[in-house]
Amino acid sequence: MKKYLCVEECCDILDSQRVPVTASDRTSGIYPYYGANGVQDYVSDYIFDDELILVAEDGGHFGEKGKPIAYRVSGKCWVNNHAHVLKPKVGFDIDYICYSLMFYDTSSIINGSTRQKLNQAQLKKMKIPVLPLEEQVIRKSTIKNIFDSIELKTRQLQSFDFLVKSRFRGEVRA
Numbered sequence: 001m002k003k004y005l006c007v008e009e010c011c012d013i014l015d016s017q018r019v020p021v022t023a024s025d026r027t028s029g030i031y032p033y034y035g036a037n038g039v040q041d042y043v044s045d046y047i048f049d050d051e052l053i054l055v056a057e058d059g060g061h062f063g064e065k066g067k068p069i070a071y072r073v074s075g076k077c078w079v080n081n082h083a084h085v086l087k088p089k090v091g092f093d094i095d096y097i098c099y100s101l102m103f104y105d106t107s108s109i110i111n112g113s114t115r116q117k118l119n120q121a122q123l124k125k126m127k128i129p130v131l132p133l134e135e136q137v138i139r140k141s142t143i144k145n146i147f148d149s150i151e152l153k154t155r156q157l158q159s160f161d162f163l164v165k166s167r168f169r170g171e172v173r174a
Contacts, residue, residue, distance in 0.1 A: 008100075008124035010092045011053070014085040015120060019047055021080070034073060036060045036082040046076035053098045054083040058117040061112050069118070070101035084123050091133055095140040100128045 007013070023042070026033065029044030036056035044102050059082050060066035074095065079085050088097045109122040130141065 003130040004122055005130050006152050007086065009089075010097060010128055010130075011086040011088050012095035013120065013124065014052070015081075016085055017047060018079050018081050018083075018085060021078070022098060030071070031076050031078055033078045033080065034083055035080050038071060040080065045078065045106035047078050048073075048085070049076045050087060051076075052079075053086040053088070053094060053101065054079060054085060055101055055119060055122075055123060057082050057084050057120075058112070058115050060114045060116070060118065062106050062118070063142045069104060069106065070098055072098045084118070084120065093130075093133060093137055093140055096131075096137070097128060099140060099143045101126065108112075109117065139156050 021033075023041070026041055027044040031043050032039045033041040033043045033099040034054055053070055054073055055070045056062070058071045062069060073079075086097070088094050104126060106118055106122075109114045109125070110118050111122075127149040138166055
């Protein structure tokens, strides 16, 4: 029988440390400014300097197959109020937790009619399969290998597509 823990049992939620800054108030710089789906800008200051998982709060890819709602960040950065900030507790592999959340089915826990939102109360209840740390690392490695293969195949397909298009470019007239 599989055991699960809620996100709040395996991660510290650092949302209270986020600081939203409007585009007009941001000073351009070298530190990534993260939102629901990744880097939104680069700013001159940072509020986090850690290994973290960001989970979309609003404006995420909820219900979009193949697009993750969680991603991993590392180092100095700024996170706005559109992404939840998680730091795994001792005994949990950050990549394993991130992979467990990336394509989580949120259909029954998000709310909002015009802009879907995963509020913190629902985030805390999301379930992560519990495995010993050694097994988390093995699963993480397996999943990483799969993602690496997908990325490689995608690049190869793009190269083939470019090759085919370039081969016939001179023969096709508009």
